[in-house]
Amino acid sequence: MTATGPEEPAGRQxxxxxxxxxxxxxSLFVIVAALSWQxxxxxxxxxxxxxxxxxxxxxxxxxxxxxxxxxxxxVARELRISDGLLWRRNRAIPLDRLQSVExxxxxxxxxxxxxxxxxxxxxxNKAEAPLAYLTVREAATLRERLLSLSxxxxxxxxxxxxxxxxxxxxxxxLFAVRNRDLLISQLLTPQAFFxxxxxxxxxxxxVMEGSWTFVGIASTVxxxxxxxxxxxxxxxxxxxxxxxxxxxxxxxxxxxxxxxRNQVVPLHxxxxxxxxxxxxxxxxxxxxxxxxxxxxxxxxxxxxxxxxRLLPVGDQHAARFLIGTVLPGVDLLTLATSPPPVRARWLxxxxxxxxxxxxxxxxLVTRHGRVSREMTLVPYARLQSVRVVQGxxxxxxxxxxxxxxxxxxxxxxxxxxxxxxxxxxADELARRARQARRSAPVSPAFPVSPPTPLVPPxxxxxxxxxxxxxxxxxxxxxxxxxVDDAFRQPPSRA
Amino acid sequence: xxxxxxxxxxxxxQPWPDTVQWRPVSRKxxxxxxxxxxxxxxxxxxxxxxxxxxxxxxxxLAGIAGVLVLGVWRATVAVRAVRAWxxxxxxxxxxxxxxxxxxxxxxxPYARMQYVDVTAGxxxxxxxxxxxxxxxxxAASDxxxxxxxxxxxxxxxxxxxxxxEDRAEGL
Numbered sequence: 142m143t144a145t146g147p148e149e150p151a152g153r154q155x156x157x158x159x160x161x162x163x164x165x166x167x168s169l170f171v172i173v174a175a176l177s178w179q180x181x182x183x184x185x186x187x188x189x190x191x192x193x194x195x196x197x198x199x200x201x202x203x204x205x206x207x208x209x210x211x212x213x214x215x216v217a218r219e220l221r222i223s224d225g226l227l228w229r230r231n232r233a234i235p236l237d238r239l240q241s242v243e244x245x246x247x248x249x250x251x252x253x254x255x256x257x258x259x260x261x262x263x264x265x266n267k268a269e270a271p272l273a274y275l276t277v278r279e280a281a282t283l284r285e286r287l288l289s290l291s292x293x294x295x296x297x298x299x300x301x302x303x304x305x306x307x308x309x310x311x312x313x314x315l316f317a318v319r320n321r322d323l324l325i326s327q328l329l330t331p332q333a334f335f336x337x338x339x340x341x342x343x344x345x346x347x348v349m350e351g352s353w354t355f356v357g358i359a360s361t362v363x364x365x366x367x368x369x370x371x372x373x374x375x376x377x378x379x380x381x382x383x384x385x386x387x388x389x390x391x392x393x394x395x396x397x398x399x400x401x402r403n404q405v406v407p408l409h410x411x412x413x414x415x416x417x418x419x420x421x422x423x424x425x426x427x428x429x430x431x432x433x434x435x436x437x438x439x440x441x442x443x444x445x446x447x448x449x450r451l452l453p454v455g456d457q458h459a460a461r462f463l464i465g466t467v468l469p470g471v472d473l474l475t476l477a478t479s480p481p482p483v484r485a486r487w488l489x490x491x492x493x494x495x496x497x498x499x500x501x502x503x504x505l506v507t508r509h510g511r512v513s514r515e516m517t518l519v520p521y522a523r524l525q526s527v528r529v530v531q532g533x534x535x536x537x538x539x540x541x542x543x544x545x546x547x548x549x550x551x552x553x554x555x556x557x558x559x560x561x562x563x564x565x566x567a568d569e570l571a572r573r574a575r576q577a578r579r580s581a582p583v584s585p586a587f588p589v590s591p592p593t594p595l596v597p598p599x600x601x602x603x604x605x606x607x608x609x610x611x612x613x614x615x616x617x618x619x620x621x622x623x624v625d626d627a628f629r630q631p632p633s634r635a
Numbered sequence: 636x637x638x639x640x641x642x643x644x645x646x647x648x649q650p651w652p653d654t655v656q657w658r659p660v661s662r663k664x665x666x667x668x669x670x671x672x673x674x675x676x677x678x679x680x681x682x683x684x685x686x687x688x689x690x691x692x693x694x695x696l697a698g699i700a701g702v703l704v705l706g707v708w709r710a711t712v713a714v715r716a717v718r719a720w721x722x723x724x725x726x727x728x729x730x731x732x733x734x735x736x737x738x739x740x741x742x743x744p745y746a747r748m749q750y751v752d753v754t755a756g757x758x759x760x761x762x763x764x765x766x767x768x769x770x771x772x773x774a775a776s777d778x779x780x781x782x783x784x785x786x787x788x789x790x791x792x793x794x795x796x797x798x799x800e801d802r803a804e805g806l
Contacts, residue, residue: 263749263772435772524744524747525743525747525771525772525773525776526741526742526743526744526747526771526773526775526776526777526778527741527742527743528739528740528741528742528775528776528777529739529740530737530738530739530740531737531738531739532736532737533736533737536738541738544775546771546773546775546776547773548771548772548773550774552773552775567740567742568742570742571727571728571742571744574744574747575727575728575744575746578746
């Protein structure tokens, strides 16, 4: 798999000549925001315009020099990027570490026909080396080239199947999220509920104070927008969510209204999948799926800039279908878990019923959360390490927590298991991690036909066996429960 | 397909006592830890002492006493913590356990290793000790073995690297 692609590396290439203009526009926006309304009121509109113009010209010149000094080049199985003005930086990104590639097109880039290419590489906390901006065609070609160089998939198949001019390779559509569902689901978030309250509060403030200055209103609105407009931002971000699968078995996601994102994730790069049932979404039996790719880093709370959605909103049938696609051989309806021992109720008076862990043929399933329920699926083949942690209070009750670390930010978390069970679980996980790798070292997807399962964990009616052999993984202290109440209904539409 | 695991012992620091050969870390690590604590204590005590010389108030002396008591307590904890630290090389994974108040056990398969760090601070070096840390692709993985004699650290590093290359599967 050497780099004798269709075109030989054509030396160092520059980004698109319009990039400094776009960067300048972006920084101009930031600068105006930074100058804020305070400055405007102090300087007056004319002076303000002059200041902005000066800053804009400066930013433009700065970005132009940056553009001049930036170049990229594909050499063998490396992408080399050099940039920097004062501190020159040369980065060589080994493509066998490439996890996923994303083409982003912010609003301005859409207007000018440009795109930004972002690479996710292991070890980087943020997206490594965004190449901004390229033409859409260049970006698509480069993406295909990088992915084919990175891949365990044979490069000829991947390149041949792709149609670089179309922006998206020819692929089988898997799923599309209805925009109506997206809107309704975002109305059912706490922020959406607090928006009227916030607006009313601001209005009463102004009525009481009686000071209707433009600056005051503008500042308050800006401050509120950050928090309360999150649902709107999410709607804009996830608009027209489309999922597809290309012939090479990679997952293609595209979504976004003002900023379109076009993401390619090879299925064998998926480290974990998390399913969330937000409290209010239970009205529509909706769930939210996130997938983890190494390099996304730990998810920050309330950070919406990441690209870790697998499904922004969907019912359980959609979720089941997508999980079956991303993790072949995993059926959401059969993912039963067993709760921690009853004595853990002293630590979790309310949520105990909803915590649990299940050892399934291909994935470890952990779940928790009373109000907003979460379930994490970590394939054994992606386990990086297993930890058992016991705090002082847990020691009093003879409990311990088992962590199954994956390379993404999320790890499977079996909280407050019986200590003996925790050891057995840790041992079992380490063993299965080893075996999963051995059975499928090269194939891009996980084995579809699982090895013989130990205990059929998916039969909720089976009482715990009275005689448990020592080899059995975590001894369920109660009959395993089905996944979620929402899933108890007969799958009518599935 | 199941290797029967050993009879399970319900002790946070002694899982699988029959099959796993735990190796302790060097006792010299106690000295290193105590010196580290003592240095901080000295800095604090000197700071408080200067305060007392300037201010001549009883609060400063009480502070010094508190710092000293805290230092003694931390030293005793350090002694026990070092004794609790252990690691074991199994056929396919490295196990590390540590911690007294919060007890932790990490199991890291060799195949998932990304790289190995060997570090030695100035005090550690003076006592001929080194720390080996195993890194995986998961940031949460926590396999650090301090207080190893240099030859043992080198042996462990070489063994881990060899095994890692042998079974490298990356992600």
